[in-house]
Every structure is written in C-alpha cells, then in structure tokens.
C-alpha cells in the first residue's frame with residue numbers, strides 16, 4: 406500500500422518547530438510536498454539561513470516520521486528564505502526617535518516616592534508632600550502609579566472617572582491645589598487588575614504623557630513598593646530628578662529599602678534622601694512616646710549610604726484618620742506637629758530646588 410498524502414501531512418504535524426513551538430506544518434515550514442504514485446515523498450523545508458543548523462535535527466525527525474509510514478524514499482530539501490527587505494522610508498528628514506529619558510512637556514521636575522516594602526506609608530508621604538508643596542505655592546501634580554494598591558483617590562478625597570473629551574488625552578482630577586491622576590481611577594473598583602509587564606509600562610507612559618498635567622513645578626510619582634517594571638520604566642523613559650525613599654525603622658523594611666536604593670543607583674536616578682515613617686508612636690490621649698517599630702534605623706541607614714534623612718514622621722492616629730478621611734493631615738490639621746513634619750520636608754525640597 407503506498408503512502409497517502411494525508412498520512413504524510415499527519416506525520417509531519419507531529420514534528421515540532423523549535424522556533425514557533427507549533428508543528429512544522431502549522432509554522433508553514435513545509436512547502437511543495439509531493440507524494441508520487443509509488444509513494445516516494447518529496448518536500449522542501451524553508452528556514453532562515455541563520456537557523457539552518459537548528460533545523461538539522463528537525464529535518465531528520467521529519468524524514469524518520471515519513472519513512473515510518475512505509476514510504477520507499479523521502480527527500481527533504483532545506484532552502485533558506487530571507488526576510489523581505491523593508492520598504493524604503495519615503496518621509497523626508499524624519500526626526501530621530503528620542504533616545505534616553507525624556508522630559509514630560511510642561512513638567513519642570515519629576516520626584517518619585519519609593520519604598521522597598523508595602524504599607525510603610527509611601528502613599529501617605531506622597532499625598533502630604535504634594536499638599537504641603539501646593540501650600541508653599543508650588544504647582545504640583547501627583548501621579549499614583551501604585552498599580553497594586555492605588556490609594557491616592559481615597560487619600561485626596563477624589564472619586565469618579567477622569568474625562569477624556571477628545572478620546573486622546575485625559576483630564577486629571579484636582580483637590581487641595583494638587584493635580585492628580587491615578588491608575589486606580591482608570592480601572593473598575595470591583596475588578597482585581599492583573600498587570601503584566603508590557604501593560605504596566607504602557608499604562609505608566611500613558612499616565613505620564615497623555616494626562617493634561619498643565620504647567621507643573623513638580624510631578625510627584627507615588628510608585629508601587631519594591632523594584633519592579635514601573636520603577637524601571639519610569640527611570641529609563643523619563644528624566645526623574647530625584648527619589649525619596651520611605652521606610653519604617655524595622656530591619657525587614659530597611660533591607661527592602663536598601664534593594665530599592667541599589668536599583669535607583671544602578672539606574673543613575675539620584676536619591677534625594679530617606680524618610681523614616683512610623684518613627685515613634687505618640688499617644689493621641691496622653692502624648693506618651695513609644696518606639697513601636699524601633700527608632701533611628703532609617704537615620705543610621707541613610708548615614709551609611711550617604712544620603713540625607715529628610716524627616717522622621719511619627720506614627721499618629723491623626724495621620725491615619727486624615728488619610729482615610731480624604732484630606733491629608735497637612736490639610737485637615739495644618740497646625741499639628743504631624744503636619745509640620747511634612748511641611749518641613751516640602752520647604753527643604755523647595756529650598757534645594759528639588760520641588
């Protein structure tokens with residue numbers, strides 16, 4: 406019984422293409438397949454010249470599979486195909502693609518707020534700093550890029566979906582003199598968002614470049630905790646003027662903070678300083694001071710790596726109540742010592758030309 410064409414096709418479908426990970430038929434590698442009356446099989450395998458070696462074993466496996474059908478002879482010819490040349494670009498004097506970190510039009514400075522661990526108060530620091538800088542008369546933007554737990558809408562008391570009248574640009578929200586945009590405002594509250602690398606990078610770029618930030622002295626970026634795609638993309642694609650690293654004094658938080666600092670050093674993004682949050686607990690009833698998470702660990706770390714300690718923010722009920730209530734302590738209790746701690750950082754940053 407001579408080999409049928411269908412049987413050959415079925416046999417070839419069992420051979421895997423190592424490049425596309427499908428079978429060699431589906432990958433379109435087999436061309437000009439003929440099965441003569443006496444069962445002799447011939448076909449061409451078309452592969453790119455650079456991969457000819459890789460396909461040697463594939464060709465042998467294909468031959469064996471067809472021979473196993475009882476074909477009296479199998480002839481496989483490997484030919485090299487070359488990718489068609491790209492059509493010429495006829496656009497005269499095409500502008501070169503910008504390389505390296507870019508500035509966001511209208512935005513004078515970008516200041517990132519980072520932390521190694523989650524829950525250390527990075528977003529609380531970002532919202533209070535933003536409001537304190539606005540109170541100093543700076544034009545401030547706040548981008549909540551904490552994709553894993555966007556909290557700025559709640560902290561700044563902003564809700565609703567941002568409008569996009571032209572379908573291309575996004576109108577940011579505004580409260581307490583701060584222009585704000587959050588990835589949390591673009592997703593559905595009840596939908597857990599699974600962000601994959603490229604999606605994250607796209608979303609960040611969109612937030613930076615498609616939001617109508619207007620003219621800003623400083624855009625504060627509240628980063629997700631850790632050392633992931635958002636941090637890398639921000640530093641690589643945009644000109645970040647400085648990073649403030651927030652940590653609690655605990656060893657675990659400090660270890661992670663150190664990793665973050667190493668990453669920014671590698672990315673050549675300047676570290677402006679560290680903030681110790683939840684530094685001491687001040688009882689809201691009696692004013693008694695307790696070092697719940699220890700005290701001074703961040704100061705020691707900052708000294709070790711040679712960056713300034715910008716503030717030690719106490720662990721205080723008012724800070725949490727204010728954050729959860731939609732008006733940061735800088736706004737809700739502007740004369741409190743807690744608000745003062747944030748305002749001092751804001752003034753320092755302005756004095757240093759960093760915000």
Ligand SMILES: Nc1ncnc2c1ncn2[C@@H]1O[C@H](COP(=O)(O)OP(=O)(O)OP(=O)(O)O)[C@@H](O)[C@H]1O
Pocket residue numbers: 520522523524525526527528529530551554555556629630682683718719720721722724725726728729
């Ligand atoms: N100094 C503080 N005193 C009291 N509560 C605080 C203080 N700092 C932060 N908190 C509270 O701790 C919780 C976590 O803070 P926050 O959301 O700012 O942390 P985060 O580092 O941004 O976390 P994540 O990155 O996981 O979103 C919030 O409920 C916040 O109100």
